[in-house]
Amino acid sequence: DTEVTQTPKHLVMGMTNKKSLKCEQHMGHRAMYWYKQKAKKPPELMFVYSYEKLSINESVPSRFSPECPNSSLLNLHLHALQPEDSALYLCASSASGGAFLDTQYFGPGTRLTVL
């Protein structure tokens, strides 16, 4: 089973709100990823966790704060977002950390709207 789950499916938030996106996988994968995707654009990498440690941060603004509580869970904490942050947020996982050569499996995404 190659399932990555994400909650919520949809989220509407104001610019002063604090919210969190959640991602879970039970495939024993050791690398987990957050991507942001705007309409008609490819996914843009935000963060990579390898063996539960943050290994890549693609210069993402501090209003996005990732957290990896354990090897199966990945959170993205959101605070003071801007309307331009509205997008589809995708979580993915792959089997091994380190070289990231393995297939990434994507969750269904969270559609975020910032008002």
Add this chain to the structure above:
Amino acid sequence: QKEVEQNSGPLSVPEGAIASLNCTYSDRVSQSFFWYRQYSGKSPELIMSIYSNGDKEDGRFTAQLNKASQYVSLLIRDSQPSDSATYLCAVVGGNTPLVFGKGTRLSVIA
């Protein structure tokens, strides 16, 4: 800066025809190559992965890799209207994760 180039399309093919999607990449040390299909509003879904030169077939899909030419392609045989989607080429190399192309929009006309 690693780059992955795809023709954005739209590529229109009649039902039952072969659709040919192409991708070039800039980083010679790239090692893993993937094709994802993405329907509008949905997340990317893996179609094929390929790691060595040559062809790899899975049902109606064939991926072709030529590392010397830094070229990877996806052929879809007997195209169906349900194949209409955006196809993302993605490449991994060195110690950097997936780099996506901008995607090719495929339209299969019934």
